[in-house]
Amino acid sequence: MRGSDAFQQDAQHHLAAGDVPAYMQTLGQSARAAASALRRADTQVKNQALAAMAQQLDAARRDILQANAEDMQRGRENGLDSALLDRLALNDQRIDAMIEGLRQVAALPDPVGEIDGMSYRPSGIQVGKMRVPLGVIGIIYESRPNVTIEAASLCLKSGNACVLRGGSEASASNAALSRCLQAGLADAGLPAGSVQVVATTDRAAVGEMISMPAYIDVIIPRGGKSLIERISREAKVPVIKHLDGVCHVYIDTTADPAKALAIAVNAKTHRYGTCNTMETLLVDAPIADILLPELARAYAEHEVELRGCERTLALLLQAVPATEDDWHAEYLAPILAIKIVDGMEEAIEHIERFGSHHTDAIVTQDYSLARRFMAEVDSSSVIVNASTRFADGFEYGLGAEIGISTDKLHARGPVGLEGLTTQKYIVFGDGQVRQ
Amino acid sequence: MRGSDAFQQDAQHHLAAGDVPAYMQTLGQSARAAASALRRADTQVKNQALAAMAQQLDAARRDILQANAEDMQRGRENGLDSALLDRLALNDQRIDAMIEGLRQVAALPDPVGEIDGMSYRPSGIQVGKMRVPLGVIGIIYESRPNVTIEAASLCLKSGNACVLRGGSEASASNAALSRCLQAGLADAGLPAGSVQVVATTDRAAVGEMISMPAYIDVIIPRGGKSLIERISREAKVPVIKHLDGVCHVYIDTTADPAKALAIAVNAKTHRYGTCNTMETLLVDAPIADILLPELARAYAEHEVELRGCERTLALLLQAVPATEDDWHAEYLAPILAIKIVDGMEEAIEHIERFGSHHTDAIVTQDYSLARRFMAEVDSSSVIVNASTRFADGFEYGLGAEIGISTDKLHARGPVGLEGLTTQKYIVFGDGQVRQ
Numbered sequence: 001m002r003g004s005d006a007f008q009q010d011a012q013h014h015l016a017a018g019d020v021p022a023y024m025q026t027l028g029q030s031a032r033a034a035a036s037a038l039r040r041a042d043t044q045v046k047n048q049a050l051a052a053m054a055q056q057l058d059a060a061r062r063d064i065l066q067a068n069a070e071d072m073q074r075g076r077e078n079g080l081d082s083a084l085l086d087r088l089a090l091n092d093q094r095i096d097a098m099i100e101g102l103r104q105v106a107a108l109p110d111p112v113g114e115i116d117g118m119s120y121r122p123s124g125i126q127v128g129k130m131r132v133p134l135g136v137i138g139i140i141y142e143s144r145p146n147v148t149i150e151a152a153s154l155c156l157k158s159g160n161a162c163v164l165r166g167g168s169e170a171s172a173s174n175a176a177l178s179r180c181l182q183a184g185l186a187d188a189g190l191p192a193g194s195v196q197v198v199a200t201t202d203r204a205a206v207g208e209m210i211s212m213p214a215y216i217d218v219i220i221p222r223g224g225k226s227l228i229e230r231i232s233r234e235a236k237v238p239v240i241k242h243l244d245g246v247c248h249v250y251i252d253t254t255a256d257p258a259k260a261l262a263i264a265v266n267a268k269t270h271r272y273g274t275c276n277t278m279e280t281l282l283v284d285a286p287i288a289d290i291l292l293p294e295l296a297r298a299y300a301e302h303e304v305e306l307r308g309c310e311r312t313l314a315l316l317l318q319a320v321p322a323t324e325d326d327w328h329a330e331y332l333a334p335i336l337a338i339k340i341v342d343g344m345e346e347a348i349e350h351i352e353r354f355g356s357h358h359t360d361a362i363v364t365q366d367y368s369l370a371r372r373f374m375a376e377v378d379s380s381s382v383i384v385n386a387s388t389r390f391a392d393g394f395e396y397g398l399g400a401e402i403g404i405s406t407d408k409l410h411a412r413g414p415v416g417l418e419g420l421t422t423q424k425y426i427v428f429g430d431g432q433v434r435q
Numbered sequence: 436m437r438g439s440d441a442f443q444q445d446a447q448h449h450l451a452a453g454d455v456p457a458y459m460q461t462l463g464q465s466a467r468a469a470a471s472a473l474r475r476a477d478t479q480v481k482n483q484a485l486a487a488m489a490q491q492l493d494a495a496r497r498d499i500l501q502a503n504a505e506d507m508q509r510g511r512e513n514g515l516d517s518a519l520l521d522r523l524a525l526n527d528q529r530i531d532a533m534i535e536g537l538r539q540v541a542a543l544p545d546p547v548g549e550i551d552g553m554s555y556r557p558s559g560i561q562v563g564k565m566r567v568p569l570g571v572i573g574i575i576y577e578s579r580p581n582v583t584i585e586a587a588s589l590c591l592k593s594g595n596a597c598v599l600r601g602g603s604e605a606s607a608s609n610a611a612l613s614r615c616l617q618a619g620l621a622d623a624g625l626p627a628g629s630v631q632v633v634a635t636t637d638r639a640a641v642g643e644m645i646s647m648p649a650y651i652d653v654i655i656p657r658g659g660k661s662l663i664e665r666i667s668r669e670a671k672v673p674v675i676k677h678l679d680g681v682c683h684v685y686i687d688t689t690a691d692p693a694k695a696l697a698i699a700v701n702a703k704t705h706r707y708g709t710c711n712t713m714e715t716l717l718v719d720a721p722i723a724d725i726l727l728p729e730l731a732r733a734y735a736e737h738e739v740e741l742r743g744c745e746r747t748l749a750l751l752l753q754a755v756p757a758t759e760d761d762w763h764a765e766y767l768a769p770i771l772a773i774k775i776v777d778g779m780e781e782a783i784e785h786i787e788r789f790g791s792h793h794t795d796a797i798v799t800q801d802y803s804l805a806r807r808f809m810a811e812v813d814s815s816s817v818i819v820n821a822s823t824r825f826a827d828g829f830e831y832g833l834g835a836e837i838g839i840s841t842d843k844l845h846a847r848g849p850v851g852l853e854g855l856t857t858q859k860y861i862v863f864g865d866g867q868v869r870q
Contacts, residue, residue: 036787036813039810039811039813040810040811113810119832121830121831121832123825123830125821125825125830127825127830127831127832130809130810130817132813134843134844135813135843217843217844218843218844238673238842238844256866258866259865259866262866262868263866263868265868266868266869267868270868270869352471374565374861375474375475375548375565376474376475378471378474378567378570378859379859380859380860381859381860381861381862382565382859382860382861382862383861383862383864384861384862384863384864385863385864385865385866385867386560386862386863386864386865386866386867386868387864387867387868387869389868389869390558390560390562390862390864390867390869391860391862395556395558395560395562395869396556396562396860397554397556397562407673408569408570408652408653408857409569409652409653409673409844409845409857410844410845412857412858412859412860413859413860414860422843422844422847423847424813424814424815424816424817424847424848425815425816425817425826425831425847425848425849426809426816426817426818426819427816427817427818427819427821427825427826428819428820428821429818429819429820429821429822429825430694430820430821431691431693431694431697431698431820431821432820432821432822432825433697433698433700433701433702433705433821433822433824434701434705434822434824434825434830
């Protein structure tokens with residue numbers, strides 16, 4: 001098998017010649033070879049690489065900030081808006097956070113090698129499942145350079161090689177971070193192909209990356225819905241998708257009013273731009289005339305615009321009429337759609353028809369309703385009596401999160417280290433043959 | 436929501452008008468609606484439907500055999516070969532086997548609703564995962580009509596609606612079986628859309644089926660490699676693939692010779708046409724000159740053709756030279772490729788380079804080698820000291836098998852009821868909000 005250095009030299013050669021397809025193929029081959037080494041790497045070796053990467057980041061602060069200043073300068077010249085510039089910007093505090101992130105991932109339990117459900121079969125063989133890395137993971141993301149460190153650390157810890165394609169606006173920052181990652185890998189004796197940051201801003205690189213099933217086992221796009229939809233449509237490699245979060249809270253008549261108020265306010269106003277933010281509130285009719293005016297006062301304090309169904313409008317003068325589009329909307333903004341329904345059945349029907357199967361909650365004191373809501377709502381997170389904002393890898397105890405999957409196959413909901421692995425069957429026998 | 440009968444009427448209407456796209460869309464809508472009902476169905480109701488289906492099959496033997504006779508007649512007229520005609524043929528014994536299959540699936544534990552890893556988080560919420568159906572499963576298969584019953588029963592038991600597209604040569608048989616399935620669903624009060632057999636032999640139906648992500652959550656093709664590759668290439672819906680099985684047995688020098696002999700003979704000769712049959716034997720050099728001649732005698736009794744590397748040829752006069760193609764070959768026939776290697780390292784490299792990541796085995800008495808082989812071989816089944824032929828849903832104790840997945844994501848290896856489900860996160864709180 002070819003050595004990692006030979007691949008890196010070839011890659012540089014193709015890059016210099018402007019041959020993007022050959023460059024990406026070489027990264028893919030290098031990653032595939034590195035994946036074999038990573039699959040066998042001890043937890044200790046992987047943790048050593050993560051610790052060395054953290055040290056390298058600390059030592060290279062000046063380089064990183066200088067590279068980031070270049071990106072920021074170019075960004076301002078290209079007229080990036082202030083939100084984008086803020087996401088792009090690095091400072092000592094953000095570098096501290098990356099270093100802390102690397103150390104946290106090193107401290108997480110290693111999912112690789114975990115054996116599940118080993119049992120004897122009548123034939124005398126023992127069968128179980130062993131957790132193993134997926135192989136090579138491709139990650140395509142946008143402006144935030146810290147994703148480079150996050151993605152690299154999670155892939156490495158779960159025993160996967162990765163190919164990282166960040167936004168072109170962050171290219172200098174990502175190149176500086178890549179040098180730290182490479183030095184960390186070398187320190188632990190792991191191949192350079194274990195983590196590769198794509199070093200061209202040519203958009204053809206993405207097209208190649210999503211068309212190499214021989215070298216890349218799964219693509220995880222991180223970014224806006226349009227990026228993810230485009231990649232999913234064109235990819236020849238499986239994609240772990242994170243599409244929209246049209247999340248609901250349904251408040252049942254038996255709900256504890258204080259809890260209902262707290263949950264409905266938190267689910268909407270804790271952060272507006274996140275996928276687990278509530279976008280539509282469903283209220284059971286008998287409790288609506290007491291609860292809604294109080295809720296409206298709380299939302300008014302947060303300057304949340306309310307868009308209601310007809311029955312809601314009759315109760316809340318400050319609400320504007322909701323249209324069909326509002327029931328589908330992922331506002332990611334201080335706007336809330338409100339609908340009064342007649343019972344949980346209607347609430348579930350609404351969620352099924354208009355929701356995105358991301359995260360949906362019920363507030364109720366009724367045991368049977370809670371039990372039924374849990375079983376019947378087909379969403380990646382179903383919550384009883386808590387805010388939808390809890391649908392998050394850290395809150396769920398995964399220790400880290402590479403994204404939230406809205407797919408049904410493989411990983412569903414917040415994806416941590418385990419979502420970057422798969423299980424193979426293992427069999428122990430002592431000479432058994434099939435009769 | 437529209438009733439199941441309305442969908443069935445619409446479907447008949449589109450079918451009569453020859454509008455295949457509209458027909459398939461209607462089946463899809465009907466399946467999606469049925470999936471909501473099935474998700475909520477108790478185990479008892481699903482088992483009742485399975486039992487009623489078994490009764491219906493028993494009562495409809497005459498109809499089924501008559502329909503099958505039509506298919507056989509047409510098959511003979513169309514010049515189907517005898518192997519295909521054999522797969523197509525039904526008789527009382529085969530109907531008995533279908534009835535028994537339905538009863539076995541009814542007796543399996545219901546995977547739906549199983550809750551895993553529930554634990555308290557520092558915030559006070561309790562988080563865990565609940566096993567739930569995938570939704571709607573599309574199955575595309577070839578001539579054997581019993582797949583209709585197998586697929587329907589596994590999808591139903593796992594709470595999924597299904598759309599079944601069998602081979603056109605079995606259309607009359609499948610229609611007769613479909614009537615029994617429908618009667619069974621009606622008996623248990625489940626919607627007709629729960630199990631739908633596509634009633635047109637127009638090939639456009641397959642194209643539609645694999646392009647309806649709104650209505651079908653996953654496609655499982657069962658058949659030859661070319662069918663599966665074509666469907667995977669064209670599908671807009673996730674596909675659980677079962678591609679080739681280029682399986683290896685590696686015999687280490689420390690192997691118990693009697694066990695090695697038994698395993699190597701069984702793995703090749705127990706059945707030639709199955710995906711878990713050994714296609715290449717790898718033998719550690721120091722044991723080759725003792726073991727190979729003995730093995731060759733055993734294979735000669737089974738009339739297995741041997742194709743060897745140069746070192747093998749020097750030991751076995753009856754062997755013919757193997758070419759590069761032989762190392763890649765899935766013979767599905769009494770042919771075996773043999774290679775002498777220098778140690779496990781080389782064996783694993785060979786498996787990685789030429790294998791299909793399906794099932795690979797080692798025969799060894801060395802503890803450390805067994806442990807390393809287990810960890811390092813990246814196949815859906817990795818076996819120590821037993822025949823590759825054990826890689827099978829029944830032998831593994833899954834109770835049933837809808838296929839063997841060669842994918843890494845979602846299900847890997849034999850797929851039983853659990854592979855037809857997914858897990859969602861569930862959260863129980865008591866008013867918690869995110870700080």
